[in-house]
Amino acid sequence: MRQLRKLLRIPQKPRVLLKIIVFVVCSTVYFVLYTHYAINRQSVTSQRRKSSVANGVEVHSVGNLAERLTVFNVFLSSLRVEILQMLGTSDWKQPASGRLNVINGSRDDYLQLLSNYSNVKPVFVPWLHNVTSLSSWSSLRDTSNLVIQTYYDWTANDNLCSHIERNGHQYPGHEHYTNTCNRTINRKLLVPTILQPSFIYGKQITSTSYRLSDGNSYTTHVYTYLYIHIIEDAVVTGKGDVISDNFKLVLHTCRRDFTPRVSSRAATTPLHSEIFVITQFWGYGYFHYMVEVLPRIALFVDFLKFNQQIRILSPLLRGRFVQLLGIIGIDSSRLVAGLNRAKVVYLPRSTRCGNPNVPEIQMLSQLYRNYITRTFPHQPRNKIVLIRRSRKRIFSNQIEIEKVLQRAAADYNLTYTMFKDNPVPSLNDSMMMFHSAVIIVGPHGAGLSNMLFSQPGTYVVEGVCQPPKVNMCYRVLTQLLGHHWHGILEDSQCGRTIGATAASVDAAVRSYLRLYEMERR
Numbered sequence: 325m326r327q328l329r330k331l332l333r334i335p336q337k338p339r340v341l342l343k344i345i346v347f348v349v350c351s352t353v354y355f356v357l358y359t360h361y362a363i364n365r366q367s368v369t370s371q372r373r374k375s376s377v378a379n380g381v382e383v384h385s386v387g388n389l390a391e392r393l394t395v396f397n398v399f400l401s402s403l404r405v406e407i408l409q410m411l412g413t414s415d416w417k418q419p420a421s422g423r424l425n426v427i428n429g430s431r432d433d434y435l436q437l438l439s440n441y442s443n444v445k446p447v448f449v450p451w452l453h454n455v456t457s458l459s460s461w462s463s464l465r466d467t468s469n470l471v472i473q474t475y476y477d478w479t480a481n482d483n484l485c486s487h488i489e490r491n492g493h494q495y496p497g498h499e500h501y502t503n504t505c506n507r508t509i510n511r512k513l514l515v516p517t518i519l520q521p522s523f524i525y526g527k528q529i530t531s532t533s534y535r536l537s538d539g540n541s542y543t544t545h546v547y548t549y550l551y552i553h554i555i556e557d558a559v560v561t562g563k564g565d566v567i568s569d570n571f572k573l574v575l576h577t578c579r580r581d582f583t584p585r586v587s588s589r590a591a592t593t594p595l596h597s598e599i600f601v602i603t604q605f606w607g608y609g610y611f612h613y614m615v616e617v618l619p620r621i622a623l624f625v626d627f628l629k630f631n632q633q634i635r636i637l638s639p640l641l642r643g644r645f646v647q648l649l650g651i652i653g654i655d656s657s658r659l660v661a662g663l664n665r666a667k668v669v670y671l672p673r674s675t676r677c678g679n680p681n682v683p684e685i686q687m688l689s690q691l692y693r694n695y696i697t698r699t700f701p702h703q704p705r706n707k708i709v710l711i712r713r714s715r716k717r718i719f720s721n722q723i724e725i726e727k728v729l730q731r732a733a734a735d736y737n738l739t740y741t742m743f744k745d746n747p748v749p750s751l752n753d754s755m756m757m758f759h760s761a762v763i764i765v766g767p768h769g770a771g772l773s774n775m776l777f778s779q780p781g782t783y784v785v786e787g788v789c790q791p792p793k794v795n796m797c798y799r800v801l802t803q804l805l806g807h808h809w810h811g812i813l814e815d816s817q818c819g820r821t822i823g824a825t826a827a828s829v830d831a832a833v834r835s836y837l838r839l840y841e842m843e844r845r
Contacts, residue, residue, distance in 0.1 A: 607639030711766030780806030789818030
């Protein structure tokens with residue numbers, strides 16, 4: 325061994341030897357990554373096309389969505405280098421101090437309005453059409469634009485169905501469907517159906533509403549592209565609005581601030597080289613950051629991993645939100661919050677309130693499910709999970725519901741598990757619990773957002789609020805993730821309690837379990 329060390333001139337001290345090994349390994353990894361990046365950078369140059377939107381560029385590629393996003397992320401890294409070289413060491417430019425032109429992101433023509441400004445560059449990934457028209461499009465065959473191809477019809481009890489049939493599109497979450505309702509859980513629900521096209525091209529009823537129309541009209545940029553705006557010399561508010569030159573861009577979120585002036589504090593706020601914006605209104609709430617904020621980063625994870633210098637404007641700087649970012653490779657040291665300035669701002673498309681964009685929410689769920697299977701010991705899919713809330717919207721018949729679910733789990737050789745919100749289980753425990761769920765039962769509330777960790781095809785039973793507080797946003801989320809959904813509406817207001825009877829929950833759960841048994845045969 326001594327002769328070998330002498331021959332190779334390797335230091336005998338272990339610490340020095342370890343440093344040499346680490347240096348060699350890191351250098352090798354860097355060389356491989358750089359070479360891979362350089363090759364990809366050359367390969368995507370030919371995919372770059374001028375967009376019909378002024379200053380815009382389209383990135384064309386083929387393959388499944390993950391493959392197309394790889395090309396997109398490599399191209400963004402290449403474009404980033406070009407922009408930073410062009411800006412060089414120039415000073416940050418102050419926006420206009422007078423009245424700003426407010427550009428409302430819910431307008432049909434907002435991309436055209438934005439094209440009047442030379443410091444804004446939209447980058448698009450066009451929707452790949454494998455059919456002659458969107459009316460003949462089917463999700464069952466579309467791997468280029470969607471992560472999930474298989475979807476299932478939903479059901480509801482008689483009270484909720486009657487309400488839907490009478491009131492149609494009055495409440496959030498129903499706008500993607502007709503005024504018909506299926507009351508019966510049977511084997512027909514195992515037959516895959518297509519994703520309703522209105523999830524892709526549905527347009528809001530008015531410019532200030534987050535509820536969609538019946539799909540007869542639509543905003544072209546909602547369904548034609550995935551896209552991101554790159555904006556130079558900007559102020560970004562704590563809610564994600566961007567101010568630059570003499571305009572203020574306000575994208576479509578739960579609530580919006582159309583004040584046409586820049587804050588007097590803007591000139592003294594922190595100045596960064598680059599900021600990627602994910603924050604939105606209400607982004608501090610669990611449902612909103614799971615369904616609206618985090619999906620905005622899901623398509624750009626590789627871009628952000630490769631370009632560690634970019635800061636990320638976030639609604640929160642600690643807690644579970646930061647853990648969820650860490651899981652997909654975003655370190656907490658990169659996060660900033662509140663009013664900020666940047667020489668370059670990356671602004672992905674926003675999430676409309678309670679209406680997640682399809683590719684983004686599906687990709688986020690896949691990232692988390694991949695992490696679970698890669699990180700934790702294998703867990704059998706054998707749980708009935710009951711969500712127990714402690715403050716408001718508690719099942720009024722909680723104890724009775726617990727008992728019927730315990731009996732159902734025993735009858736079908738499954739494990740009954742309760743998810744409590746006080747204290748909330750650790751993130752790891754929550755992820756494993758919902759990933760191994762066969763059925764999730766819960767009252768309307770943020771705990772149902774954990775279905776993002778569940779495997780497609782999970783059965784969800786939700787206690788829904790009484791009118792006028794009906795909100796079926798979880799039905800939307802359930803369908804986009806390829807799950808089954810059954811809603812229960814009983815005689816109870818949506819305040820302290822939600823009145824689902826133990827009998828109605830038991831009937832739905834056992835009907836679902838019979839379907840689950842059929843699936844396993």
